[in-house]
Amino acid sequence: MNPVAELRAFVRAALVDPVPRDHTESDAAFRRRRRVAVVTLVVGAGILAWALRIEPGDPTFYVATFALAAVWAVGAFASGPLHLGRAHRRVGGRESRAVVQSLALGLLLLALFLAGSVVVARVPVLRDPVQQLLDHARFGSLGVVAVITVVNGVAEELYFRGALYAGVGRRHAVAVTTLVYALVTATSGIPLLVLAAALVGLVVGLQRRVTGGILGPVVTHLTWSLGMLLLLPPVLDRLS
Template sequence: MTADLTTFAQRLTAPAPHTTLDDPGALRRRRIVVAVFVVIGAIILGFSLSAEPGAASFVPMTIGLAAAWLIGGFLSGPIRLGRFGWRRPEPAIPFVAQPSSAVGAAALGVGVGLAVGAAFVVGALITREIGPLASLVREVLAFRDEGGVVLITAITLGNGLAEEIFFRGAVYSAVQRHQPLVWSTLLYALVTLASGNVMLGFAAIVLGSVCAVLRRATDGVLAPICTHVIWGAIILFCLPPIFGT
């Protein structure tokens, strides 16, 4: 059991075996596309979350934001799903040869999403007792009722998927040779701060770091997508009762 846990930890904290790298031409294209759509996305995000709750522009702009991340992600070049192996190899088999699959990556992402979501719920119970921080969280949660629960749920989870395709897909690959975990997370946090809400920026740093680790460990976006979507659902349905919104 201890050996299995050790192997799992090593696998999770190391780059995926046979990680794919872009050739120079593809890398140049990816960086240009990323630069353009980072600016577009930051502008849309700034306007959408700086609007007053109830503004007619909120839903169209958040849908437009998801579309921008998706278009930018796929225009930048190939977006890989990734893979992750769960079984510990036999002693005679090199560590990198252990079986891996997209199913393993998805299961990993779901498990991490549940853990991160639970951590945020615990953090919310503490934050609600700190007036200024609680107010910032309530500002974000005020948008939960825009257009109905079904629509806002679809928008929230859809944006989570789109963000992962762009930031852990396109952006991560664009800086893959230069500390991609650090730079993809930093850029994600900076773009999120365009909303003007520091609590969203903090959440972006935590979630972005976790998803970047998953991207590195699986060489793809499937695990980060699963984590982001599960986390988003937990935040959407668990935090409003905590903050009384």
């Protein structure tokens, strides 16, 4: 199989063709999930807006971001059952957990964003807000920020591709969760972060539709976000 056909097959398996499953729930459970998801969204958006406006080096940032992760996670589990999901296997047969595909998608997203940083590094109006956000790792503890990145990445997927996705309904779940994720991120006031949320949100939303669970989105999100945390600062510094 040639590389183009191989890539096409990968995209179809990872982002297009859903894996069969039955996650049907009662109308009462569905309405309850929606109520919990809305309350969680309002509280989480407020905490995120506060956290992203804390000055780099201020230990309050750690408190705020862990609090945000707790809100997303508690709201997700309180909304109802969450599923890990399953992915198509490359060789056919019974489906497997969505790990390898998700790592590949995360690395592709990381490569795309690092390539884009070549442009961002040369445009101060785009570069400076991103640098300010990354200053939390420069002026604080990189290890703690990495832990925060992991914890919040998992919590965001539990909520946005878990509780919220299930609460929206099947027909428009990818579009709605991607839009809401981008709008919540817009409270940061950083345009490129909103763009990143929209692109990553779309990819993991499609993964959620295909796999029926949160494992794939979690792996993709963490691969991308940790890679950006560790690789983007030196790339911007070298190109600026």
